Amino acid sequence: MKKIPLGIFKYSCCAGCQFQFFFFQEHVLETLGAVDILYCKMGTSGGVKEGPFEVALIEGAITESWQVDELKRIREVSRFLIPIGSCAVNGGIPAIKDIYPEIEVEKRVYQDLSVIHSVKAHPIDEYVRVDGYVRGCPMGERDLLELLTSLLLNTKPSFPEYCVCVECKLKGAICLLIAEGKPCMGPVTNAGCGALCPSHRRACYGCWGPVSDANAPALAKKFEQLGLAPDDIVRKFTQFASPTIEFRKGAEMYE
Amino acid sequence: MSEKVISIDYLARVEGETAIKISIKGKEPQELKLNIFEPPRFFEGFLVGRKHDEVPDIVARICGICPVSHMTTALRAIEKAMGINPSQQTKILRRLMSLSQMVSSHLIHLYMLAMPDYYGYPGAQEMLPEFTEELSRLMRMKKVMNDLTAAIGGRASHPVSAVVNGFTDLSSPQALKKLHRDLEKTEDDAVRTVRMVSEFPFANFFRKAEYVALNAANHYAMMEGSIVSSEGLDIPEEDYEEYFEEEEVSYSMAKRAKVKAGGPLMVGALARLNLKFDQLSPSVRKLAQEVGFKIPDYNPFHNNLAQSLELLYGIQECRQILENLELFPEDSSYRVRAGEGGAVTEAPRGLLYHRYAINARGVIEKANIVTPTVHNFANIEEDMRHLVRQNSDLPEKKIALLCEMLARAYDPCFSCSVH
Numbered sequence: 001m002k003k004i005p006l007g008i009f010k011y012s013c014c015a016g017c018q019f020q021f022f023f024f025q026e027h028v029l030e031t032l033g034a035v036d037i038l039y040c041k042m043g044t045s046g047g048v049k050e051g052p053f054e055v056a057l058i059e060g061a062i063t064e065s066w067q068v069d070e071l072k073r074i075r076e077v078s079r080f081l082i083p084i085g086s087c088a089v090n091g092g093i094p095a096i097k098d099i100y101p102e103i104e105v106e107k108r109v110y111q112d113l114s115v116i117h118s119v120k121a122h123p124i125d126e127y128v129r130v131d132g133y134v135r136g137c138p139m140g141e142r143d144l145l146e147l148l149t150s151l152l153l154n155t156k157p158s159f160p161e162y163c164v165c166v167e168c169k170l171k172g173a174i175c176l177l178i179a180e181g182k183p184c185m186g187p188v189t190n191a192g193c194g195a196l197c198p199s200h201r202r203a204c205y206g207c208w209g210p211v212s213d214a215n216a217p218a219l220a221k222k223f224e225q226l227g228l229a230p231d232d233i234v235r236k237f238t239q240f241a242s243p244t245i246e247f248r249k250g251a252e253m254y255e
Numbered sequence: 256m257s258e259k260v261i262s263i264d265y266l267a268r269v270e271g272e273t274a275i276k277i278s279i280k281g282k283e284p285q286e287l288k289l290n291i292f293e294p295p296r297f298f299e300g301f302l303v304g305r306k307h308d309e310v311p312d313i314v315a316r317i318c319g320i321c322p323v324s325h326m327t328t329a330l331r332a333i334e335k336a337m338g339i340n341p342s343q344q345t346k347i348l349r350r351l352m353s354l355s356q357m358v359s360s361h362l363i364h365l366y367m368l369a370m371p372d373y374y375g376y377p378g379a380q381e382m383l384p385e386f387t388e389e390l391s392r393l394m395r396m397k398k399v400m401n402d403l404t405a406a407i408g409g410r411a412s413h414p415v416s417a418v419v420n421g422f423t424d425l426s427s428p429q430a431l432k433k434l435h436r437d438l439e440k441t442e443d444d445a446v447r448t449v450r451m452v453s454e455f456p457f458a459n460f461f462r463k464a465e466y467v468a469l470n471a472a473n474h475y476a477m478m479e480g481s482i483v484s485s486e487g488l489d490i491p492e493e494d495y496e497e498y499f500e501e502e503e504v505s506y507s508m509a510k511r512a513k514v515k516a517g518g519p520l521m522v523g524a525l526a527r528l529n530l531k532f533d534q535l536s537p538s539v540r541k542l543a544q545e546v547g548f549k550i551p552d553y554n555p556f557h558n559n560l561a562q563s564l565e566l567l568y569g570i571q572e573c574r575q576i577l578e579n580l581e582l583f584p585e586d587s588s589y590r591v592r593a594g595e596g597g598a599v600t601e602a603p604r605g606l607l608y609h610r611y612a613i614n615a616r617g618v619i620e621k622a623n624i625v626t627p628t629v630h631n632f633a634n635i636e637e638d639m640r641h642l643v644r645q646n647s648d649l650p651e652k653k654i655a656l657l658c659e660m661l662a663r664a665y666d667p668c669f670s671c672s673v674h
Contacts, residue, residue, distance in 0.1 A: 012296055019320055022379075023397060023401075029390065041267050042368075045659075063295075093316040097297050104300070108299060112503055118295060121296075196409060
């Protein structure tokens with residue numbers, strides 16, 4: 001079988017999605033056997049940055065202008081360009097800073113701001129056309145393998161497009177929001193994790209980002225009924241994916 | 256006088272982004288810069304205003320390979336700030352989770368990031384199919400260690416069940432028993448790893464540093480104890496900021512830490528072994544002797560060998576903890592209080608410090624995080640200066656590779672260092 005010519009690029013993030021690719025998932029050796037990694041700084045010295053790539057996997061949010069320049073060049077030489085993981089898909093954790101004035105955040109960390117070239121954190125599709133999303137924090141194993149298998153078989157990958165609640169129901173897990181009054185983000189969060197947190201008796205905190213038909217205002221009101229203070233409700237919708245319109249709708253009611 | 260210029264646009268096979276620039280006149284390195292251009296994410300900036308119970312999940316995302324360390328350090332700092340004393344069971348589970356993550360991290364570094372250097376390959380993928388046996392061994396070990404981290408924390412990377420004052424969920428006795436058996440089978444693979452690493456052709460280079468680690472009287476400390484150094488430092492973790500300082504560096508997004516009264520320091524596996532080798536199990540010490548590892552060891556390249564020995568120790572220690580471990584559901588409720596607290600843990604790459612000031616509503620008012628690579632930054636540069644001086648007669652390409660290998664031997668995490 002022909003190997004998939006692949007490029008892996010990292011922007012502002014923890015590199016956890018690359019570690020998912022190379023270490024944490026179950027099928028690392030099979031994955032390495034199926035792809036031909038042309039460029040990946042963390043995996044290999046040298047490499048061909050110029051491509052062309054059958055698929056470019058992009059992790060991390062965009063927070064500096066050089067990343068945009070590079071990203072646009074990668075788009076030109078890639079058949080498929082896929083953001084992997086929450087930072088790249090929806091801004092993830094790095095985008096928490098977007099809800100504060102940039103200077104306030106920066107000056108708490110550095111004294112000399114003249115060498116800092118940071119801008120607000122944006123997902124990849126803010127700057128280039130993308131061909132799908134591998135969601136999750138880190139990116140989901142099932143979705144990653146679905147993507148790779150589809151590329152090998154030349155079929156269209158199928159990713160879950162429903163909320164975490166569906167996975168809870170399929171697992172027969174007790175609803176933490178209704179039965180225990182815990183502020184669970186499951187109803188507005190895209191599935192794919194297998195209802196990981198609720199399965200561990202913990203309210204979902206939205207790390208996969210919003211599902212497309214999320215009704216955040218309704219959930220925000222539910223949180224208010226549960227007794228959450230307005231600022232706590234805002235935090236629920238700004239921990240992950242704060243730039244997305246779906247989560248913004250929940251946060252802005254209480255800002 | 257002859258001039259040489261070393262310019263490495265990016266250091267491959269490390270976590271995060273760094274360039275290396277060196278100019279050499281005659282034998283003397285003139286300019287030498289570890290240009291850590293990893294983009295800052297401003298964790299210490301945006302944590303201000305967040306709720307304390309969000310912090311462990313947020314800081315886990317500082318690093319994709321040591322999320323457990325950032326989580327547990329934050330949890331301990333927050334608990335100290337609020338005067339919470341977690342149960343013995345919680346402490347044991349955190350130790351298990353940290354040890355399993357340390358083994359995983361060392362595995363990645365030894366097999367995927369460092370090993371290709373010593374066999375002349377650009378990366379681990381290129382080592383297939385010739386090194387199938389080694390890589391299959393890696394896969395067997397990583398499966399067990401990932402399963403163990405996940406059994407305690409719910410997920411191997413970015414765990415979910417570790418929260419302030421406890422765990423939301425506990426592993427079943429059957430799952431723990433199975434892991435105990437799996438660990439037993441893994442020991443042989445770990446011993447083979449030590450032997451393999453001991454045969455890497457390490458550079459013959461020695462430079463003494465101030466080695467710093469967390470130390471406790473009766474066990475190999477991961478998260479409780481005092482901060483000690485080879486130069487006689489011995490302080491409680493609360494006093495960290497009195498004895499260590501960070502400075503901004505014009506050419507780097509990472510800051511550089513040093514001991515206030517001293518200079519560059521080294522943290523991580525080699526520092527830990529140099530300071531507390533005697534606390535390893537007799538069988539690990541015996542194997543160390545067999546493969547020629549002897550303390551004090553001043554060769555930073557031997558950090559790889561130290562990691563392999565720690566890997567074996569970690570597997571043995573996890574197995575021992577699991578031996579008679581019985582878990583019981585506990586009340587992990589707590590009262591939110593204002594306060595300030597700092598905590599130090601041993602991350603896979605060395606000393607990690609978190610400090611938080613929290614108000615009466617449990618909201619973060621101040622955050623400070625100092626990572627292992629920030630502690631090692633100055634010492635990597637200092638070692639590199641000496642290494643370049645000793646090898647200045649070599650062609651530029653060879654000097655460059657040596658410098659890359661030196662930096663990699665420290666197992667730096669530049670994503671962590673900038674955070």
